[in-house]
Amino acid sequence: MPLPAEIIRAKRLGQALGDAQIEAFVRGLTDRSWSEGQIAALAMAICLNGMDRAETVALTRAMTRSGTVLDWSRDGLPGPVVDKHSTGGIGDKVSLLLAPIVAACGGVLPMVSGRGLGHTGGTLDKLEALPGYTVAPPRHRLRRVLREAGCAIVGASTRLAPADRRLYAIRDVTATVESVALITASILSKKLAAGVRALVMDVKVGNGAFCPTLPEAHALARSLVEVARGAGLPTRALVTDMNQCLGTTAGNALEVQECLAALAGAPAEPRLREVTLALAAQLLHLAGLAASVEDGRRNADAAWRSGAAAERFARMVAGLGGPRDVFAWVPPAAPALRPLPAPRDGVLAAMDTRALGLAIVALGGGRVRPGDTIDPRVGLSQLRPLGSPVRAGEPLLQVHAADVASAEAACRALADALRIDDMAAPAAPVIHATLE
Template sequence: MLPQEIIRRKGRAQALEAAEIQAFVRGLVDRSWTEGQVAAFAMAVCLRGMNRDECVALTQAMTDSGDRLDWSRARLNGPLLDKHSTGGVGDKVSLVLAPIVAACGGVVPMVSGRGLGHTGGTLDKLQALPGYMVTPRRTQLVRVLREAGCAIVGASSRIAPADRRLYAIRDVTATVESVPLITASILSKKLAAGLDALVMDVKLGNGAFCTESATADTLARSLVEVAVGAGLPTQALVTDMNQVLGSTAGNAVEVREAIDFLTGTARDPRLLALTLALAGRMLWLGGLASSPARGELQALQALDDGRAAERFERMVAGLGGPSRVLARGGAQLPAAPVQRVLAAPRAGVLASMDTRLLGLVVVALGGGRRRATDSVDPRVGLTRVLPVGSKVRAGDPLLRVHAANAADADAALQTLAQALAISDGPALPDPPVVRSVVGRPDRSG
């Protein structure tokens, strides 16, 4: 099949056959399609869209472009469950959710990514722990999944290689925001992971990719329908990202908050509510709870009785990190040498925050990436970020900046002063879970 004919048909808004989509994916991998042809196809999809069947075919072809993880001989003790977030600021849910679900009988082989742009990356956070390996050998990964029930790692280069090339081209051709291409990119890697069920966390708000409700709903619906169409039971939650999730944003500082959350030292109510909602649906889809609500109760019990914290400690030690990560000082997390407080300019209520700008401040401090090849400083970030709706007096701390030097801290404070709005009246923040998008679970296998 000629690439130009496939591009022409999609450019005329015609539905492509599965064989045509498979030809495109083969061309991605063997490079018989040029950069220009791939870019033209991506733009045609971005402008003309894809129907459900086309998107399922694209997702499955991209999944089949590389290895599929086969767990049949691994002797794992439970259903294989996972969660994926579309990205936000201060989103450390994966760090606490994976061990909670593991403590409730699930097995969580969570393939995560690094931060890019204003959103943080789970792998960068975990690598703030000295020695933590994000690319373990297969034998080590299986051992950790048996002993801890969860392992948060990076994707092998052999998983969905078609997506790697397509994403790089999308990134420089203004086609990143195509819902069908986002759907295929996310789900091809999840299908390759050999999961039994998946829950999607689609962020909505000024700190998210989806800033409009309609966009978030469209993406959530696409993810659920295509995943279910490809045979993976999936549900999605649309969740609020109009403020930092929890009280920290950065790498080491988010790991510290996650440890405090697991041990019960401190638990942000919004982070708790979202984590339990995701855990409840994962356990229900995996057949480990009779309903999402019952799953939430089981998750809370595993959190409160310390089983989830124990699973986290086993995972970290099994992947080369500190052996006593929960003990005081046991995490060996690096600390920034300079800390500065942003004080409230007047009395009132914290009415809103520009969450994306807060994420960009973390990047400017060195805690994130402008380009995929950039390194990160795990020490820097924001802590003690007050939630929207907090009452403050003049001079009260709104947050604390952790920086590598005084100049960086001062620059961050100047920007942050513009990102937080204080008003006289009350502020009603959105709930952490805005709505759910459900697919029909299939437990027939």
């Protein structure tokens, strides 16, 4: 068996690792024969010198096999098992809409989602704003919900890709998160272990995303699509804009409320609607549930408008322990509300989207340390899109806080995050590219 020090040395010298070396590394992650120092050293060497496609495919496959790999073929599910994943952003609530839409069109989504990371929100944190909703159901309950609703948004089992769980915990504290190869293997190993047969990726780009520039986002999207194909998982990726909040709310209960209203027939914010339908259309076509991307979009739009998606969402929530009639649920109200007034007449020209996310974390809507309790009530609402005309004193957004002091602190922090100019800059496309 290759020695850890020799594997680390090879990558430190910029050499490509062979399958046996990668298998030894993943085995060491799983059985803990590699120390944290050795794992950190190899992670740093990979972060600095990169991995080619063959290495990344091998790492993805090895991490997939490090734990349980789900097989849904004997579970009598009503359609192909598919999934969607986002690299994260502010107000990114697409999963809450897309999962029931695709389910209503014949897909089955055991959607393994995550919690908030850094300044970005997490889908599981949003859904846990619903009283009783469980993100870790036993297998028999998950199977039943998938049969009845066609979708179940849940957390990753500790048995799925355990090598990635240990590697990520070490990367998170050793400044080795920003590696395209390691990000790719981390995402795809969990999807492959979940038994997914088609995947669509939403790679965010902008000042509220982990990829701030288009070249970085394109590199990650290409890596995800090519490595997934090499590992046998048909995947497409969309590069979508995150230079402003997606939708009109950011914060856990507020975002669930926005999605419930949109599923129930209220007009959805245009950018949120476009990203949701574009991703759903690609996934339906990729899974063979639509003859073309255009047909997929028409089917997704019809499922949304008809209320079929809303019915699927309600079944999912009830089946996973949430409110029996989720559309009658009244979200908990934050005790303190404060508008952020526009300083002058003009046009909302720019948004420091990352600053919005950090403000929500400071309000208690995210975690500073692992294990922190989240306050589902706090966040931001009534967010205006870029290009909106405003008059002095009009609210640019509404802060929802646990107390007056927190609300006023958030307003001070956000005052510099929104820029008012005399004229708006040309509008950026919400979808920058599609990679097949």
